[in-house]
Amino acid sequence: MALFVETGLKPLSANESYLGKKTKSKAYRMYENHLLRVLPDLPLEPKGKMKLTAEVYYSNKLSDLDNALKPFIDCLQKRYLFNDNRIYKLEVEKFIVEKGAETILFRLDPYSQEGDKDYVPHPTDDREHRCPECGHSF
Known part of the structure; x- marks a missing residue:
């Protein structure tokens, strides 16, 4: 089994990745409007954790898988009226x-982490870990 590698850094949010306001492109607005019109009603739980399972079908093998996720999840959130932090x-x-x-x-x-057969809790120990570059403790 592969081991987890810890970065010791807070994950960077999409909002922290850019300067200034992001403006949706015409293609994004068309994509969003189309999804909001065609996605069917789904019986979602009003509260609690969720699991998103997706298959992304590209025609170009060079397309990055993660590039499809943020706009798609944002559209799901808008269509199904849930916060994607769930x-x-x-x-x-x-x-x-x-x-x-x-x-x-x-x-x-x-979704329940406790019932997830793939869930592996992050191992803990009593040692203090420090980033060799900046000295950040994690």
């Missing part, structure tokens, strides 16, 4: 298809 687990896989067959298949389910 998503505690992502299972995402990339597939290559013919041009014109690109899509995303997804499901949203309630």
Whole structure:
């Protein structure tokens, strides 16, 4: 089994990654409007943790899997009226298809880490860990 590698840094948010206000492109607005119109009603739990399982179908093998996620999740949040901070687990896989067959298949389910067979708690020990570059303690 592979071991977890710890960075010792707070995860950088998308908002912290850019300067100034981000403006949605015309393509993004069209994508969002289309999804809001065509996504079916789903019976979601009003509270609690969620798991998003998705299959992303690209026609270009050079497309980065993670690039599809943020705008897609933002659209799900808007369509289904939930805060995406409720998503505690992502299972995402990339597939290559013919041009014109690109899509995303997804499901949203309630999630419990305790019942997750894949959940591995972060190992803890009493030692203090420090970043050799900046001295940050983690």
